[in-house]
Amino acid sequence: MSKASNxxxxxxxxxxxxxxxxxxxxxxxYHWNVEGAHFHSLHLLFEEQxxxxxxxVDEVAERIRALGDYAPGSFEAFSKLTKVSPPKDGIEGIxxxxxxxxxxxxxxxxxxxxxxVGEKAGDDSTVDLLTxxxxxxxxxxxxxxxxxx
Numbered sequence: 001m002s003k004a005s006n007x008x009x010x011x012x013x014x015x016x017x018x019x020x021x022x023x024x025x026x027x028x029x030y031h032w033n034v035e036g037a038h039f040h041s042l043h044l045l046f047e048e049q050x051x052x053x054x055x056x057v058d059e060v061a062e063r064i065r066a067l068g069d070y071a072p073g074s075f076e077a078f079s080k081l082t083k084v085s086p087p088k089d090g091i092e093g094i095x096x097x098x099x100x101x102x103x104x105x106x107x108x109x110x111x112x113x114x115x116x117v118g119e120k121a122g123d124d125s126t127v128d129l130l131t132x133x134x135x136x137x138x139x140x141x142x143x144x145x146x147x148x149x
Contacts, residue, residue, distance in 0.1 A: 007067070007069070007121075008117045008120075008121065009067065009114075009117055009118055009121050009123050009126055010064055010067050010069045011117075012113065012114035012117040012118070013060055013063055013064050013067070013114060013126065014064065014071070014072055014081060015081055015083075015110055015113075015114065016060055016107070016110055016111055016114050016130070016133065017057065017060040017061055017064065017071060017072065017078075017081075018072065018077070018078040018080075018081030018082040019081075019082050019083055019084050019106070019107050019110050020053055020056050020057050020060060020107065020133075021053075021057050021078050021082070022078060022079075022082040022084035022086075023053055023084050023100075023103050023104070023107055024050050024053035024054055024056075024057060025087070026084065026085075026086065026087040026099075026100065026103060027046050027049045027050040027053060027100060028046070028050040029087040030042075030046050030087060030096040030099075030100065031043060031046035031047050031050055033087075033089075034046065034093045034096060035092070035093065036092055036093045037093075038093045038094070039093065042093045042096065042097065042147075045147070046096075046100075049100070049140060052136065056133060056136070059129060060129070060133075061073070063125070063126060063129055066125075067123075067126075083106060083110065084103050084106060084107065085099075085103065087099075094147075094148050097144050097147050097148045098144070098145075098148045100144050101141045101144035101145050101148065104137045104138075104140045104141035104144065105137070105141045107133075107137045108133075108134050108137035108138050108141065111130045111133045111134045111137065112130075112134055114126075114130050115127055115130040115131065115134065118130060
């Protein structure tokens with residue numbers, strides 16, 4: 001067991017990691033399964049987003065490792081931690097957009113809660129990482145809401 005296990009900062013980062021991974025999978029699922037009049041633009045949008053989320057998963061996991069703990073890395077571990085709902089089957093493109101917007105809003109809230117933990121611990125590197133994540137999720141949620149309008 002590592003020296004950092006069960007620290008509030010690591011626990012908060014594990015939540016963000018699980019939620020980011022779940023959102024990446026949901027977004028990639030919607031990329032694969034979108035249909036309809038907006039197919040092309042949504043297919044490309046979802047691809048751009050799941051690729052960005054893939055990079056974020058790596059950044060958050062590496063921060064957990066830098067703090068001396070092990071990053072969760074299995075579907076079982078992520079499913080126990082995540083608060084992001086799974087993708088919905090058989091929904092149309094704009095419903096996918098709305099669902100993703102809600103998930104980005106949730107992830108922004110999770111990152112804000114983790115940021116508060118990082119601030120309390122005086123962990124400037126974690127605060128910086130989470131500030132970047134919040135900025136991304138807030139902007140992406142806005143863009144998705146605008147797309148669905």
